[in-house]
Amino acid sequence: MKTQPLPAYVVALVETMNADPPHDCPRCPRLVAYRQANRAAHPDWWNAPVPGWGDPEAWLCVVGLAPGVMGANRTGRPFTGDHAGLLLYATLEQFGLSRGTFAARPDDGLMLDGVFITNAVRCVPPENKPVPAEIHACRPFLEAQLAALSRLQVVLALGAIAHQSAVKALGGKLPKLPFAHGAVHRLPSGLVLVDSYHCSRYNTNTGKLTPAMFAAAFEAAVAARRP
Numbered sequence: 001m002k003t004q005p006l007p008a009y010v011v012a013l014v015e016t017m018n019a020d021p022p023h024d025c026p027r028c029p030r031l032v033a034y035r036q037a038n039r040a041a042h043p044d045w046w047n048a049p050v051p052g053w054g055d056p057e058a059w060l061c062v063v064g065l066a067p068g069v070m071g072a073n074r075t076g077r078p079f080t081g082d083h084a085g086l087l088l089y090a091t092l093e094q095f096g097l098s099r100g101t102f103a104a105r106p107d108d109g110l111m112l113d114g115v116f117i118t119n120a121v122r123c124v125p126p127e128n129k130p131v132p133a134e135i136h137a138c139r140p141f142l143e144a145q146l147a148a149l150s151r152l153q154v155v156l157a158l159g160a161i162a163h164q165s166a167v168k169a170l171g172g173k174l175p176k177l178p179f180a181h182g183a184v185h186r187l188p189s190g191l192v193l194v195d196s197y198h199c200s201r202y203n204t205n206t207g208k209l210t211p212a213m214f215a216a217a218f219e220a221a222v223a224a225r226r227p
């Protein structure tokens with residue numbers, strides 16, 4: 001029987017899926033206990049590591065912190081269902097990086113164009129605060145996810161923890177690459193890392209991050225893209 005090579009897009013998609021933790025990932029005891037409590041309390045929620053999603057041929061990867069309990073942990077899609085997703089998806093639309101309408105649910109039909117979204121930590125942490133051991137334990141998945149994006153040029157880190165984990169995942173040295181909103185870092189691999197404050201409810205409600213500041217970080221990412 002003659003076999004046809006798989007289309008490049010399908011190969012790219014499978015590679016990004018291989019970078020996801022297993023549904024019952026056992027690496028972090030505290031996060032496993034929280035997952036089990038959430039499964040008992042809300043059996044209809046996702047309650048598992050949240051896979052990255054988006055365009056497997058992305059030039060840009062947005063790295064968040066970790067799923068929110070009522071957001072990605074409930075719906076199963078990063079930044080979907082809580083406040084943090086509102087500014088992120090609105091900005092992706094503004095920059096022509098999505099198609100369709102974001103409706104805060106994974107079956108809203110939204111498609112990302114040139115962008116992939118993932119988190120430094122894939123399981124929801126209590127109080128949105130992963131501890132250093134959990135960030136470390138989840139880093140292999142971030143490394144694998146970034147490595148699987150064969151057309152990746154720019155990583156946009158949302159917040160200091162995402163920044164630190166992305167620098168380590170990409171082989172950079174942290175003291176040389178400090179986090180600052182709007183900073184643009186060149187990594188040894190040739191990838192560019194852009195920093196933004198996280199689009200959390202706290203940062204957007206206090207004015208620490210305005211829509212214009214967030215758009216400026218995306219402008220820096222677009223400017224760093226090679227033709």
Ligand code: URA
Binds near residue numbers: 084
């Ligand atoms: N939802 C995510 O998926 N990640 C974040 O960092 C915040 C909310």
